[in-house]
Amino acid sequence: xxxxxxxxPFVARRSFIELSARERAQSLMDSGSWRExxxxxxxxxxxxxxxxxxxxxxxxxxxxxxxxxxxxxxxxVALEGGFQAGSMGEVSGAKMTATLDLxxxxxxxGTTTAAVLLLETGGVRLQxxxxxLAAIAEVMASLLALREHAPIIxxxxxxxxxxxxxxxxxxxxxxIVMTPEARLGLNGPEVIEQESGVEEFDSSDRPLIWAINxxxxxxxxxxxxxxxxxxxxxxxxxxxxxxxxxxxxxHRSQQVELYRNxxxxxxxxxxxxxFSLRExxxxxxxxxVAR
Amino acid sequence: MEQLKxxxxxxxxxxxxxxxxxxxxxGDMEILMEPSPTGTAHVSILTSVNGFSSSWKAVLDRFFAxxxxxxxxxxxxxxxxxxxxxxxxxxxxxxxxx
Amino acid sequence: MSAQVGLxxxxxxxxxTGQNSPMGGDPAxxxxxxxxxxxxxALYLCVVPNPNAxxxxxxxxxxxxxxxxxxxxxxxxxxxxDESGRKRPIVAIVDVKSQAYGRREExxxxxxxxxAAADAYASxxxxxxxxxxxxxxxxxSGGFLTHGYQANRILAFDDSGVVIHAMHKEAAARxxxxxxxDLERLGHEIAPMxxxxxxxxxxxxxxxxxxxxxxxxxxxxxxxxxxxxxxxxIADARAGSTDLRNRLDSEGAxxxxxxxSAARARMEAEWVTS
Numbered sequence: 001x002x003x004x005x006x007x008x009p010f011v012a013r014r015s016f017i018e019l020s021a022r023e024r025a026q027s028l029m030d031s032g033s034w035r036e037x038x039x040x041x042x043x044x045x046x047x048x049x050x051x052x053x054x055x056x057x058x059x060x061x062x063x064x065x066x067x068x069x070x071x072x073x074x075x076x077v078a079l080e081g082g083f084q085a086g087s088m089g090e091v092s093g094a095k096m097t098a099t100l101d102l103x104x105x106x107x108x109x110g111t112t113t114a115a116v117l118l119l120e121t122g123g124v125r126l127q128x129x130x131x132x133l134a135a136i137a138e139v140m141a142s143l144l145a146l147r148e149h150a151p152i153i154x155x156x157x158x159x160x161x162x163x164x165x166x167x168x169x170x171x172x173x174x175x176i177v178m179t180p181e182a183r184l185g186l187n188g189p190e191v192i193e194q195e196s197g198v199e200e201f202d203s204s205d206r207p208l209i210w211a212i213n214x215x216x217x218x219x220x221x222x223x224x225x226x227x228x229x230x231x232x233x234x235x236x237x238x239x240x241x242x243x244x245x246x247x248x249x250x251h252r253s254q255q256v257e258l259y260r261n262x263x264x265x266x267x268x269x270x271x272x273x274x275f276s277l278r279e280x281x282x283x284x285x286x287x288x289v290a291r
Numbered sequence: 292m293e294q295l296k297x298x299x300x301x302x303x304x305x306x307x308x309x310x311x312x313x314x315x316x317x318g319d320m321e322i323l324m325e326p327s328p329t330g331t332a333h334v335s336i337l338t339s340v341n342g343f344s345s346s347w348k349a350v351l352d353r354f355f356a357x358x359x360x361x362x363x364x365x366x367x368x369x370x371x372x373x374x375x376x377x378x379x380x381x382x383x384x385x386x387x388x389x
Numbered sequence: 390m391s392a393q394v395g396l397x398x399x400x401x402x403x404x405x406t407g408q409n410s411p412m413g414g415d416p417a418x419x420x421x422x423x424x425x426x427x428x429x430x431a432l433y434l435c436v437v438p439n440p441n442a443x444x445x446x447x448x449x450x451x452x453x454x455x456x457x458x459x460x461x462x463x464x465x466x467x468x469x470x471d472e473s474g475r476k477r478p479i480v481a482i483v484d485v486k487s488q489a490y491g492r493r494e495e496x497x498x499x500x501x502x503x504x505a506a507a508d509a510y511a512s513x514x515x516x517x518x519x520x521x522x523x524x525x526x527x528x529x530s531g532g533f534l535t536h537g538y539q540a541n542r543i544l545a546f547d548d549s550g551v552v553i554h555a556m557h558k559e560a561a562a563r564x565x566x567x568x569x570x571d572l573e574r575l576g577h578e579i580a581p582m583x584x585x586x587x588x589x590x591x592x593x594x595x596x597x598x599x600x601x602x603x604x605x606x607x608x609x610x611x612x613x614x615x616x617x618x619x620x621x622x623i624a625d626a627r628a629g630s631t632d633l634r635n636r637l638d639s640e641g642a643x644x645x646x647x648x649x650s651a652a653r654a655r656m657e658a659e660w661v662t663s
């Protein structure tokens with residue numbers, strides 16, 4: 001008897017979420033086609049963390065692989081959610097920006113190079129504050145320059161999700177792929193509760209968090225592109241499809257009139273019902289379908 | 292924050308591979324293991340938990356009692372237990388000795 | 390510290406443009422005006438507090454859904470109008486408390502609104518519009534990423550009421566379990582964490598730190614000085630590239646962002662296989 005007869009596909013799958021950033025990045029690239037750049041043995045670490053008694057990581061929580069996806073040149077930049085919640089510091093930011101810049105240069109020289117960003121991140125690393133924030137602004141600028149030539153595919157898988165300034169990076173991407181476990185938002189529920197009170201957002205209400213920020217909701221309302229089960233093979237297949245598709249004619253972040261009108265039509269006298277946004281913004285039925 | 296260094300001159304068998312294991316999460320650590328440039332083993336540790344120099348030495352002594360590869364090891368540590376340290380060292384060796 | 394975030398923004402918008410109200414159809418929290426600046430007609434934009442905003446969580450000057458999409462629309466309109474002509478300067482006057490911390494905002498995907506505004510500013514810059522940011526008060530976190538941080542050149546007042554940071558002090562203290570006093574002390578030792586604009590200036594991200602008297606209510610002479618500086622920054626931007634390289638090539642960056650530079654240099658060196 002084969003495994004597929006005994007174990008349901010969901011159990012037999014290889015969880016993407018359980019993989020480290022490095023393993024996730026490797027799982028997306030064509031086998032044997034990639035190499036890691038500015039890797040751990042080069043020890044380009046944060047100069048700011050040890051001063052504050054925090055252990056640095058050899059790759060500053062950012063993994064860069066260069067190679068091929070679906071036989072096309074591509075780079076993957078993966079943030080390690082297990083290190084400082086995947087937060088952006090001086091070095092991790094520089095690695096991400098430099099990768100996008102060099103990919104753009106390759107595009108201009110005739111080699112179209114797509115970028116895949118694995119965003120498992122809470123945003124700015126507070127221990128590097130202004131250098132982290134500046135790094136995010138620079139990532140955004142470099143992404144926009146690359147976006148004119150090649151698709152930028154953001155993957156948010158969980159468990160950290162994509163929050164803070166890095167959610168703007170996701171918003172600028174050509175495509176966003178999420179798992180049901182993933183969350184995407186500018187402010188996490190704890191921050192909203194802290195700043196605006198528990199009435200505004202009870203951060204202990206987990207169903208509420210996923211109802212608003214979860215993958216099924218974001219895809220359902222059309223601000224993310226595809227919901228994929230937490231399965232490394234299926235996620236890789238989705239990424240291959242987007243790399244082959246190329247960048248869209250219009251990016252979501254350019255659709256200002258559309259979204260301005262949608263915002264204007266909302267009744268702000270009470271909280272918005274997330275489900276109703278799936279209908280009004282995306283004409284989808286209420287259940288997001290995970291591929 | 293502490294920087295610790297240990298040397299094991301009897302660990303002198305030539306190795307060729309590198310290994311990197313672990314993530315520097317809270318209560319965890321990463322190990323970078325590669326061929327030593329000097330021909331004998333050296334260990335450097337950067338740890339955010341002070342005062343455990345003798346624990347580190349004990350684990351490393353145990354490790355190098357069984358392993359004689361001439362490796363340079365660097366550890367970034369955010370509070371891993373001695374048990375996990377040994378586990379990670381063994382994981383790294385598995386890669387090196389493949 | 391300025392008495393209330395957003396008052397300086399309005400004061401400077403009024404001083405530089407002679408105007409004080411939003412363009413037709415725009416929410417009261419976004420002031421925009423096309424006004425002569427030197428040889429050019431410049432588009433000025435400013436986000437200000439609107440106590441009567443439809444969204445409760447933006448009433449103290451936070452950048453929210455309406456603000457972000459309005460900024461995006463106004464910048465894109467200017468870019469479209471200048472498609473085949475001289476690219477007008479775009480001046481972002483910044484005094485924003487933060488991004489909006491609200492459930493409505495998260496539900497309606499404020500991250501995308503913020504991205505849309507940043508996209509508009511960056512696209513303008515990439516098309517050759519000199520985008521200049523003038524930080525007159527606070528420029529915090531997502532608010533600054535949305536409105537101001539995509540500029541070619543950033544100017545800021547050398548004043549204790551000017552704060553550029555990733556998180557305002559009280560919230561940062563709560564999250565890192567430190568006192569505000571401790572955070573301030575830490576900022577003196579670790580420049581990127583400092584709340585002092587003079588320490589921010591060391592990072593090499595600012596084009597210029599401007600010494601102005603009485604920034605809460607500037608004299609005509611002070612306003613003229615700032616206009617002169619804006620004109621100089623515009624000329625400098627027109628003479629430079631449309632990317633953000635100047636932030637990496639500055640003296641401050643060479644001093645304070647060495648690890649980042651090393652990472653970039655290694656990335657470039659390893660990019661091409663020999």
